[in-house]
Amino acid sequence: MIVGAGAVGRTIAENLADGHDVIVVDQDEDLVEELTYELDVLAIAGDGTEISTLREAEIDEADIVIASTDDDETNVVICGATKTESEAFTIARVRRRTLLETWQGSEGAFGVDFMVCTDLLTAQAIFRVAGLPAARDVDMFAGGLVRMAEFEIREGSPVAGQTVKEADRYDSLTFAAVFRDDEMLVAKGETVMCEGDRLVVIGSPESITKFAGEVACIEDNGTKEVVVVGASEIGFQAAREFEEHGHELRLIEQDPDRAREAAERLPNTMVLQSDATDTDFLLREHIDEADVLVAALDSDEKNLLAALLAHRVGVERTVAVIENVEYAALFETVGVDVVINPREETAEEIVRFTxxxxxxxxxxxxxxxxxxIEIEVGPGSTLTGKPIAEATQDLPEGVVIGAISRGGDLITPRGTTVVRPGDHVVVFVDAAVLDEVIELL
Structure with missing residues (x-):
């Protein structure tokens, strides 16, 4: 059961509709009617904090209840109300890190079994992607042993025009897929990588970092200086991530009260109280010397302007937070290097639990x-006990075995590699065959 059919709730419902019985509850009757026709879910109009609505949705039959409205307190109440009627596992989506910390310190209070903090997840995503040249998306698997990254192949990159086989010169790196305009190509030896393609690779952090420098046509010495624009909760959390990892950091905030609070809570960050859309200020403060600028203001339009002005004064790499995922293509088209949507980050974390x-x-x-996905394979898995070249013949098109973690060691999969029960396998999967693949693995 999903309570709240906004962007997060809808993404989760779309992801789960094919393989699960999904009930969606929302107060917006028009949205409920839309979901009824567009997705294979049971959509109910009502207030998820009311026991009568939960009973109408047959809460006693639910295995998992996901509270994903846009209000933190409402989501906590939904989980608490669920526990009075059901033994379902409850997940609450919240924005405030302080509420997450309160829940963590109280050993699962409020009737919440798992809490997802949107702002913290977004800040962590910003930190991961900002430090890797040319990366559009970065994630860690197997406790940090494996990294996945998506890169844009820039003009003049040495890998542009090469086949995967020609570019495959890293000991612990697997080429997974190429996105070209609206087309997705599973990477094969003869697949040619072109300028403008988005390339997904999986491997060790060291190999990914080395490959990033080649794709971006630069020697990667790590992100040294970071500018965060906006002391919003996401901006503050992102600044804290960078500060904790020893980066030289400047935070720009126009509101004097927010700027003062940020300066008190971030002792190793230079906080500048000014307007980040003032070009003279950006030049005067040498913002052009920053390795990356993160735009985390309170509107998509302001973040777009801040990122474009940063490029204009000479900042090499920009990251912008967007609330409306439909703007993503526009931001990237006009020159923003990376866009991060908090709702997508939240949906990823919640989907893992389902x-x-x-x-x-x-x-x-x-x-x-x-x-x-990272999945622990059991004795009955299609992959177990056979060379990967043989085992993958039983999987549908659109699957690439990217890496294997075995007892804390990274194994780069090759055709002769044999997967064992208990191995953690990191796999690229076309969303169209996802449910089938999970069942086989």
Missing amino acids: RAARTEKVAMLEHDRAEV
Whole structure:
């Protein structure tokens, strides 16, 4: 059961509709009617904080209840109300990190079994992607042993025009897929990579970092200086992530009260109280010397302007937070390097809990056109006990075995590699065959 059919709730419902019985509850009757016709779900109009609505939705039959409205307190109340009627596993989506910390410190209070903090997840995503040249998306698997990254192949990149076989010169790197305009190509030896393509690779952090420098045509010495624009909750959390990892950091905030509070809570960050859309200020403060600028203001339009002005004064790499995922293509077209949508980050984390018990991690790519998943294989898995070249013949098209973690060691999969029960396998999967693949693995 999903309570709240906004962007997060809808994404989760779309992801689960094919393989689960999904009930969606929302107060917006027009939205409920729309979902009824567009998705294979049971949609009910009503207030999820009311016991009568939960009973109408047959809460006593639910295995998992996901509270994903846009209000933190409402989501907590929904979970608490669920526990009075059901033994369902409850997941609450919240924006405030302080509420997450309160829940963590109280050993699962409020009737919430798992809490997802949108702002913290977004800040962590910003930190991961900002430090990798040319990366559009970055995620970690197998406890940090494996990294997945999506890169844009820039003009003049050495890999542009090469086949995957020609570019495959890294010991622990697997080429998974190429996105070209609206087309997705599973990477094969003869697949040619072109300028403008988005390339997904999976491997060790060291190999991914080395490959990033080649794709971006630069030697990667790590992100040294970061500018965060906006002391919003996401901006503040992102600044804290960078500060905790020792980066030289400047935070620009126009509101004097917010700027003062940020300066008090971030002792190793230079907080500048000014308007980040003032070009003279940007030049005067040498913002052009930053390695990356993160736009985390309170509107998509302001973030677009801040990112474009940063490029104009000479900042090499920009990251913008967007609330409306439909703007993503526009931002990238006009020159923003990376866009991050908080709702998509939240949906990834929640979807992981609704999958098979052995699914350890989920990363959605290209707005859920494909996923990279980490799964622990059992004795009955299609992969177990056979060379990968043989085992993958039983899998549908659109699947690439990217990496294997075995007892804390990284194994780069080759055709002769044999998967063992208990291995953690990181797999790229076309979303169209996802449910079938999870069942086979």
